[in-house]
Amino acid sequence: MTQGGNAPLTAARVTVEVTAPKALDVSGLLLTDAGKVRSDADFVFFNAPHGPGVTHRPASGGTPDAITIDTSAVPAGITKIVVTASPDEAGATFAGIEPTATVRDADSGQVLVTFTPPQLGRETALIVVEVYQRGGAWKVRAVGQGYADGLAGIATDFGVSVEDEPAPAAATAAPVTAPAAPPVTAPPVAAPVAPPLPQSTPPMPPAPPAAPAAAPSLTKVTLDKGRVSLTKGGSVSLEKNGKPFLSSVRMGLGWEPAGRGRNIDLDASCIAFDAKREKLDTAWFMKLGIFNGAVVHSGDNLTGEGGGDDESITVHLDGLPPEVCGLVFVVNSFSGQKFTEVKNAYCRLLDAGSNQELVRFDLTQSESHTGVVMCKLVRQYSGEWVMTAIGEYVDAKTARAMVKPAASML
Template sequence: MTQGGNAPLTAARVTVEVTAPKALDVSGLLLTEAGKVRSDADFVFFNAPHGPGVTHRPASGATPDAITIDTAAVPAGITKIVVTASPDEAGATFAGIEPTATVRDADSGQVLVTFTAPQLGRETALIVVEVYQRGGAWKVRAVGQGYANGLAGIATDFGVTVEDEPAPAAATATPVAPPVTAPAPAPAPAPVAPVAPPLPQSAPPMPPAPPAAPAAPPALTKITLDKGRVSLTKGGSVSLEKNGKPFLSSVRMGLGWEPAGRGRNIDLDASCIAFDAKREKLDTAWFMKLGIFNGAVAHSGDNLTGAGGGDDESITVHLDGLPPEVCGLVFVVNSFSGQKFTDVKNAYCRLVDAGSDQELVRFDLTQSEPHTGVVMCKLVRQYSGEWVMTAIGEYVDAKTARAMVKPAASML
């Protein structure tokens, strides 16, 4: 298909995959005849993956982000579903990474139509295609309309209430017309923070060096589990060895918290992000993907409020079942509901022997900061094969597991 072209849909259920040389976030909006959503529930994306007749499929391995539309299940009054895309990297534009939409029969996988957007420039979000109803039949149209103020601009234009950070510069987005002769020049790249050199591919990452000016001399003795339960402070580490030998094969990371006041429900989500020796993400166990590596990492499921005693969410790790390329596991917690961690009290993580249920290591967050995510701790496989747990407790602005990947990698 070419820009502006349309074609009839020959399947009742279709999946719209959007691919580009860089990772994308793909979303869908259900629109009425007036071109607006009925409510924020008509905005389907990775944080809200299910809408009436429309679902979001997250990227996994070689499978790209996608929106699946069941036209028979779309509610009366919805006449159009627009499929949008934006670069996963914050601040990135579409310059040089023009995306391609592939519309497939959702049941058979057969390709129905494809569309590649025209050359783009400073656009940070794009309406890729729209699936619409005309005369009782469903069709697909190639759009390729860019926006300079991101996915929030598109969402706001269609009536979605956007309260995420950073807020859009204006209440209504300004569409960017597709270039006619030449694309607008891309903005100068922002300064890039220095990144630690990659670790040797043949060996797993080592723990970070002590701070340049520590308040006290670094410990000369490795802390192990020889003397029983260990209470860690921020930056402290403990080897999961006892009497010089690996002590555990299966551990459970328990994470807990309480609302700070008035009993407000706070939906915090615990996740475990697995990395290789180059600090590249391999997979993530979170509330939308409870098991990874054939169950070697298993999530207990989503706790929406933090209510109840004991751990609010837990993640079990069978260390012996992890693939050899897994060198680091980072445990993170983010506020899906958007409250800051200053609205949370008594947040902690603890490492438990999954076999005996004995608590081995505990790290209590004694101070909170006004952010929506925290990197709690990490388990790192050493050159010797032993595993070491380190308490981190660093706060970041991130409301989803996906947004925690880069901060987590930087702390390995």
Template sequence: MTPGGNAPLTATRVTVEVTALKPLNVSGLLLTEAGKARSDADLVFRDAPKGPGVAHRPAARNAPAAITVDTAALPREIGKVVVTANLDHASDTLAGTEPTATVRDSITGAVLVTFTPRRLSRETALVVVELYRRGDAWKVRAVGQGYANGMAGIAGDFGVSVPSRASAAPPKPVGPPAASPPLAKVTLDKGKVSLVKGGSVSLEKNGKPLLSSVRMALGWEPARQGRNIDLDASCIAYDAQRERIETAWFMKLNVFDGAIAHSGDSLTGEGSGDDESVTVHLDGLPSEVCGLVFVVNSFSGQKFTEIRNAYCRLLDAGSGQELVRFDLTHSEPMTGVVMCKLVRQYSGEWVMTALGEYVDAKTARGMVKPAAAML
């Protein structure tokens, strides 16, 4: 199977094995039609190996770790079972591990489908495949959605409140176990969020997407002396394999039939407020768009050490309300900076992450590959 591909399940009881070049933790999540777990009990893994219709099988000498699903025994409100994988050490990435899912008929052992995600790099956890209900039938879909924040990110997306339970191998006993605090998910529930480099915020409020159209605005101060500073803001759209699909920049102001629209080129940064902006209608993006990266380049050639007060901010495109702000607090002697990214999570929500990573490139063309590596 290829990413996004699906096939009918020809067996009622199936086993999803996940193999890799390193030992993996394999988990199963029972989800409702809304894409959320009902409670922590819907996470089935090594330390909680049984759920209604779902069971975890530990790795043995001749068999990899697996999740077995009896679709006939699943509660009616469960519309999907997601199979995930992560490495024993939470900080280890899946680069070069080549995890492969093999879906078998649990009774006969016959292979129904196989799937190997492509181009894993900085991911530490992975949604491998999903089994989902269509009417009275069940199908399997190849997913391959990676997470850089491990099982905590996956569990947070699907509403499991204590993600650390399945995120790493159990430590050797050295005394009484210490309680692990749940990881807080930053949302817009409390209003505007100020991000620091590496910080992330989910674009949802009270558990629901807050808005469907956003504007990413960027600003900087003009040069005090010498040549004018001509910075260019751009938005690069990528698919699930980190391949560029389109770029909205001063040479192409509208892409995807206006779903992404650039405000136009500012040559000097003169005037107060934002200098350039990109409006994104999230609901209008093609389904293959999984990530947007916002970059700024010094077309006039000055290094960012010569540029003052660069920032980006995310606004509600309808009301103009500022939602998120990221001010660059340091600079490097380069001509490009990857400001932030918007990534569509497997659950459908969008998450913004402040990056602030510098690259030597004077136009968006030179940012495509380095920005892809940061998704």
């Protein structure tokens, strides 16, 4: 199978094996039509190997980690099972170890389909395939979507609660707590990287030490409590009370000349990417609208003078084509001055309808480069959008030159 392709299942019970040059942890999540688990009990992995109609088989004696799905036993209301994988080694990525999923008839062992995703990079977890119900029949789809924040990113994306708890000595696993079941320990999870645009899908920090320490917070940040201030690498979901909160947002970007009023021509742009980190289009001062007005640029500010945002880009999320998976917001110095000659650079996300500021990211330091990747909006597999603060400086004076560094940070 190729990425995005699907095929009918010719067996009621199937086993999805996932193999790679390195050991993997394979998991399964049972999802409703809303794209969420009903409870943490719908998350099946090595420490919670049995779910309704779905079981985990650990690697043993040459057989790989696998998820077995009995479609006849899957509960009513569950319309999709996603099969995920992450490297067993804490902090490892999929770069150079692209996994292969083999879907077999669980009773006869016959191979039904196989799938190997395209080349991967910073991903520390991957949705490999999904088994889903359509029109009363069960099918399998090749997905190959990566996450840079590990299995925790996938789990929280689908509604599994990942709680802060002290990590036991000599362990790096972050516990996952099921509401109606004893606490379970999730597979090792890499901490999120500094956003490459990313997941940076962003770049990620080193794995937590094995010594006893409080595990880093993996709780998803949302807009439930109002305005959010992000630090570099921080992320916030554009959800409120578990539901999409916004249909149209405006990204405002601002800056001031650092040296006695000297004019500096900075340009803000929004670069749209697909699931393979290929550029789809760019909204910038020479092309103010893309995707039939789903993304609109306010126009060029040549000096940074004046109060409020210097340039803004409005995004109608509901109007974006389905192939748009990531939007990266960048600022470059068209006139060639370094960002050390700029002060008070920031980006902020506003509700385009009410002009209410929702998320703000202030750059706390400048570097001697001509471009900066400010932040990204990434569409998660579940459909929700997540904003991540990046703040990575690069040498690029035009929007075109910003494409490659922006793609590397997804």
